[in-house]
Amino acid sequence: MTATPALDTRALAARALADVALGGASSREILGRMTPSLGDARDRALLSALVHAGARWWLRYDAALDQLMDKSLRRKEPAVHALLVLGLVQLDVLGFPAYAAVAATVQAVRALGRPRLAGLVNAVLRRWQREAADLRVQLDHDPVARWAQPAWLIDATQHDWPDRSEDILTAANGEAPLMLRANRRHGSRERLLAALLEAAIPAHAHPDLPDAIVLEASTDVTRLPGFADGAFAVQDGSAQLSAMLLDLADGQRVLDACAAPGGKACHALECADIALTAVELEAGRIPRIHDNLSRLGLQARVLQADAADTAAWWDGSPFDRILIDAPCSATGVLRRRPDVRLHRRATDIAALNLIQHRLLESLWPLLAPGGRLLYVSCSILRAENEAVVTPFLDQHADALAVPLRLPMGQTAGPGWQVLPGDANLDGMFHAVIEKSA
Ligand SMILES: C[S@@+](CC[C@H](N)C(=O)[O-])C[C@H]1O[C@@H](n2cnc3c(N)ncnc32)[C@H](O)[C@@H]1O
Numbered sequence: 001m002t003a004t005p006a007l008d009t010r011a012l013a014a015r016a017l018a019d020v021a022l023g024g025a026s027s028r029e030i031l032g033r034m035t036p037s038l039g040d041a042r043d044r045a046l047l048s049a050l051v052h053a054g055a056r057w058w059l060r061y062d063a064a065l066d067q068l069m070d071k072s073l074r075r076k077e078p079a080v081h082a083l084l085v086l087g088l089v090q091l092d093v094l095g096f097p098a099y100a101a102v103a104a105t106v107q108a109v110r111a112l113g114r115p116r117l118a119g120l121v122n123a124v125l126r127r128w129q130r131e132a133a134d135l136r137v138q139l140d141h142d143p144v145a146r147w148a149q150p151a152w153l154i155d156a157t158q159h160d161w162p163d164r165s166e167d168i169l170t171a172a173n174g175e176a177p178l179m180l181r182a183n184r185r186h187g188s189r190e191r192l193l194a195a196l197l198e199a200a201i202p203a204h205a206h207p208d209l210p211d212a213i214v215l216e217a218s219t220d221v222t223r224l225p226g227f228a229d230g231a232f233a234v235q236d237g238s239a240q241l242s243a244m245l246l247d248l249a250d251g252q253r254v255l256d257a258c259a260a261p262g263g264k265a266c267h268a269l270e271c272a273d274i275a276l277t278a279v280e281l282e283a284g285r286i287p288r289i290h291d292n293l294s295r296l297g298l299q300a301r302v303l304q305a306d307a308a309d310t311a312a313w314w315d316g317s318p319f320d321r322i323l324i325d326a327p328c329s330a331t332g333v334l335r336r337r338p339d340v341r342l343h344r345r346a347t348d349i350a351a352l353n354l355i356q357h358r359l360l361e362s363l364w365p366l367l368a369p370g371g372r373l374l375y376v377s378c379s380i381l382r383a384e385n386e387a388v389v390t391p392f393l394d395q396h397a398d399a400l401a402v403p404l405r406l407p408m409g410q411t412a413g414p415g416w417q418v419l420p421g422d423a424n425l426d427g428m429f430h431a432v433i434e435k436s437a
Contacts, residue, residue: 008111009043010104013050014083015112020051020339021058021085022078027051027339041220053089054082056148056173056338061088063145067135068124079112080121087125091132098129148173152346153331160382164419168380171421172334172341178215179206180224180232181240183296184270189213192232195225208407208423210244211267212237230296235263236336238378238418238428241406242323245374245432248272252320256300257307257363260285262292264325264376269298276300277319279307308355308362318368326356328377328384332420332427349383356388364396370437372402377429380420385429386413393433402432 012034019025031048038044065084066072073081083105090101102125109121128135139145143154147169158165180203182189189205193213196203201224206212213232221227221234242264248254250273256265259278269276278300280286289302305313307324329349330340360375367373377384390413393399401414408423409416415431 007037007043008108009038009046010050010083010086010108011079011111012038013047013054014079014086014108016047016051017054017058017086018078018082020055021062021082021342022074024343026343027055028337049094050086050089052338053094054086055342056335057089057093058085058148058342059150060139060145060148061085061092063142064088064128064135064139065124067138068127068131073117077114077117080109080114080117083108083112084121084124087121088128091125091128092136102126102129149334149341150344153341153344156346156381156383157331160380161419167421168419168427171419171427174335174421175218176236176335176426177424178218178221178234179236179240180213180215180221181211181235181267181270182213182232183230184211185297186226186229186231192226195231199225206237206423209237209240211270212240214424228295233263233266233292233296235267236333236426237423238332238425239263240267241418241428241430242325242374242376243267243271245404245430246321246323247372248274248321250274253277253317253368254321254323255279255307255319255363255366256323256325257359258323258325258327259289259302261288262300264323265289265300266292266296266298268321268323269293269300270296274321278302279305279313281306308358310362310366314366318371319366320368320371322363322367322371322373323376324359324363324373325376326352326359326384326388328352328356328379329381330378332378332380332418332429335420336426349381352384353388356384357392360388360392364392364399364435367435369398369435371435373433373435375415375429375431375433378426379429380417380427382412385417385431386415389414389431389433398436400434400436402434404430404432 016030020027035044087105090096106118106122109118144151157168182192202216203213248271252274254274254276256278259265260280265278283304286304303313404416409418415429418425418428420427
C-alpha cells in the first residue's frame, strides 16, 4: 500500500487565498471545506492563519509584487501569485524565521505542480529580503498598500471618522481576541472562568460586559471545558451589548428579525424567560440557529422568511422587543472577516441601505406601544447607521430614540457607535427606538 503524500499546508493556503482574493470566494467557506482534509491540528491552525493573514494583507503585498517582478503571475498562475503574497506576509507580518519561510514557500511551489517556478519564487522572496526597507517606504506612500484596504473604504472611514480614522484602519489589521459569552442558564461567569483557569487556559472577565470572558490566546473552542454542555458561546463583546440594550424582562414577546447564526437570539434567551421568534431569510443558515439553541439548551420559534414580508409570517400579536441586526457592509468586523475588504464594493452600500430601511419600516408596526426596537449593524459607516435611523425617527411621530451611554464608544447621531478596537471590541452601531405608549 502506498502512503498518501502529506498535503502541503502552504500550497493549500495559496490555492485558497487565490480563490478568495482573485476568485471572490469566501474564506470561511473555503476553510470549512479544506480544513478537514488536514489531520494535524497544527496544520489546520497554520492553514487558517495563512489564509486570514493573506486576505488581510493582500492589497499591500499584491502591490509589493508589482515592484518586485517585471511580469505579474496574477492572471496566469494565480495560486503561485498567492503563494508569493503568503511568502511576503510570513516574512514581513507574521515574523516567521526567514530561512524557513523561504524554504517552505519554494517547497510549496513544487507541491502546486509548478517546479519550474521554484527559482523565480526564491529570487522574488530573496529580493524582498534585500530591499524590504526601501520597498516598505514606497508601499506606505500609497494609502491602499499602507492600510491594505480598498480606496473607497479608506476614503469613507476618513470622511466619517476624521479624528479616529487611523485607529479604525489600524484596528482592522489587528488580531481579534477570542471572546466567550458565559451562558447564565448554565452557571456563573466566575464558575466558567475558574474551569478555564483550572484547565490552564489564561482568560479574564471583561470589565464592562457581565457575561464576557476574554481568552488570552486563540484556541480550538470545542475543546474548552463546558463547550459540549453549552456553558458558553463564542461571541465578541460588542455583540453582547444587544441583550443589555434590549432591556429584557420575563414574559416579553421578542422578535429577532435577522437571526442567523443566532448569537444575539441565544444571549437574549439566556437573559430572561422570553418568547422569542427568530426569523432568517437564508434557508441554509437556519441549521446554525438550531444547533446553537440546542447546544445552549434554549428554545425559540425559528422561521425562514423575509422578515420585511410580514404578511407571510406574522401572527398579528405585537412584540414587546424587536431586534433588527441588519445585513450590512461588515466594515466594523474586518479583523475577524479579512476577506470582506476584498469583496465589498462602494456600490453595495446603497443596496444594503434599501434593505435596512425596508426592515425598519415594515417591522415598526409589529412593535407594541411602549415597546423597544433595537437597530444594530456591524458597520462603521454613517450611511448604514445614523443615516438610516435619523430619517426614520423624523418620519414616525411615535418613534423616540433612547439616549445611550455605554462604557466604550461614542455617540453617533441618535445611536451609539463602538469603533473597531474601542475596548478591544468589534465595531458595532446600536440605536434604541421606543414607541410611544
Ligand atoms: C448580521 S447577520 C445576523 C447575526 C445574528 N443576529 C447573530 O447575532 O448571530 C444578518 C442576518 O440577516 C439575514 N437577513 C438578511 N436579510 C433578511 C431579511 N430580509 N429577513 C430576514 N433575515 C435577513 C442574513 O441572512 C443574515 O443571516
